[in-house]
Amino acid sequence: MKFSRKAEAALRRRGGRMTRARRALLELIEKSPRPLAPRQLHRELRRAGVRVDLVSVYRNVAALLELGLLHRVLGSTAVRPCAEGERPARCHHAVVCTACGSAREFHSLALERALGEVRRATRYRISGHLLELRGLCESCRS
Amino acid sequence: MKFSRKAEAALRRRGGRMTRARRALLELIEKSPRPLAPRQLHRELRRAGVRVDLVSVYRNVAALLELGLLHRVLGSTAVRPCAEGERPARCHHAVVCTACGSAREFHSLALERALGEVRRATRYRISGHLLELRGLCESCRS
DNA sequence: CTCTTGATGCAACTGCGTTGCATTTGCGGC
């Protein structure tokens, strides 16, 4: 399902409304090939002629993060749409290109199992984790 | 080997010198049961009667991070001493207590293997990763 | 069309971390 549709539905469910700026933001995030930070999103919107304040971008991004529709790239404020369906699963791991910044979620049963093993081995009561791989995407390798 | 010793050696190797403030900082990091951010380190030092400026703490922390003697907790600026020996290995994974903030590095062969598998499966040329587990430590469970 | 209230714009503000520069101080050499 398209990100903007999913987001609009989720926002309306919350009693939210669709404004010109918000719609443009959702479409920008959807079309962007790589995670963008609020400031970058703002710049792109302005460049496209959308009159919107940076504060609004921050507020919208915060809302989408709360709804689980966006993820933040570790160590930055750039956000990317969650690749999951309606009901996001537990673990959302991503590979991020260190050159162009593009990101893709991935899943690995072996990794899930290994994490389960660690979970049992450590003396902490594990409640979650952060995991992100770094590397070069196909196009950036050439 | 004790963190402060290891750090002093590494700093001297770089042509660095030991000052009162720096020594106090190293010992504070060594003694602290949990990762502290530069501002917290500074506050603790002042509280202990060490006259040092916040800028110096920042600069020292930066140096220690560059030397690989400290790691940052993901999503924060708090730092913790690397648990490795003289030659830090590739992967330094940690579990962080969500209640008290205490952290411990751990190692898992199964995890290394699973990551290797993912590395091969993805179409990116993986160069590294970030991984951190979250949970409750033993004492915070009670 | 009207009304309610969510969304926005604007400006002030906070807090973090950095930078430039003058001053201090560690420490190697004597």
Place this chain on the structure above:
DNA sequence: GCCGCAAATGCAACGCAGTTGCATCAAGAG
């Protein structure tokens, strides 16, 4: 111990990211 150089520090100014309060605008339900 004294000297001199470079490392380290302190201080103040600065830049930048993100937040907050509040007045205003406008989505969309009735």
